[in-house]
Amino acid sequence: MNIVILNGSPHPKGNTAAMVAAYREGAQSAGHRVTVFDVCRMNIAGCLACEYCYTKAPRQCVQNDDMQKVYPALDEADMIVLASPVYYHGLSGQLACAIHRIYAPGYPRKLTKAALLLSSGSKGVYDGCVYTYQHSFLGWLHLEDMGIFTAAGDENRSPELLERLRAAGAALSDPNDRNVARLVIRSGDVVVRAPLNHTQAARDLMNRLPLTVVGHDSGVDYCCELKEGVFDEAEKQQGWINGDVSVADGWFAIIHSGQEESSGYRVMPVAHLGEAETECIRALPPTATFELSIEEPWK
Secondary structure: OOOEEEEOOOOOOHHHHHHHHHHHHHHOOOOOOEEEEEEHHHOOOOOOOHHHHHHHOOOOOOOOOOHHHHHHHHOOEEEEEEEOOOEEEOOOOOHHHEEEEEEEOOOOOOOOOOEEEEEEEEOOOOHHHHHHHHHHHHOOOEEEEEEEEEEEHHHOOOHHHHHHHHHHHHHHHHHHHHHEEEEEEEOOOEEEEEEEEEOOOHHHHHOOOEEEEEEEEEOOEEEEEEOOOOOOHHHEEEEEOOOOEEEEEEEEEOOOOHHHOOOOOOOOOEOOHHHHHHHHHHHOOOOOEEEEEHHHHHO
């Protein structure tokens, strides 16, 4: 598993750095690849809110600074770890800048897990940091929580803390060994589930659920109007496989037939139904209402 740690401490040999080192040591002992970015010693500016990454060049930030070193690593990462001292009841300003700049790529392609490491002088000062972690990462990016680890006062650098962090890193397992998030499609008494992939369109759809759409059977799919969302044109595929669920260009489509003749079409699959589930969809009436929701087994 590829792990990216964003270390938001300005002190290279401080308490947060000790927590990062212990967690990395444990993860590497289990065979994981760990990349640490010390964002306080990098040139990372705040987000300009210019929308260049969404209106001019999808997933590309207009600012040519050190975040350009972080973006490729994030796209290859299975897990992200945020590490920070607690300043003024929140994450360090430098780490906050890096987090805000994740807006440009939107949804890193492979991320499935996250963890939070916090060092403080006093207890009970973590609420702001935890809020950001839970809402911007666990919620918005739909990541599995691998733990929040805190150290206050004399707990910092204690043998007990460092051993707990090593053990937590060593206990991490490959992301493919867990149940993935699934799209739940309900129409009347018919309920089917389709594992969601890690495309931009799939991550965006998760944040739009629950939804209700009405589809008409075209002979190959149930095509439903759906307000345009975020997707990466490069992730579209030529043709489809029966059972693909596609979202793009203002449509939500459950494709049940016609894969042999589909090579002339470009679709944006976000999930895939098995053969039995596809047969259930194929048997629905010509016009059907679909209630869409998400099932995330780790939440």
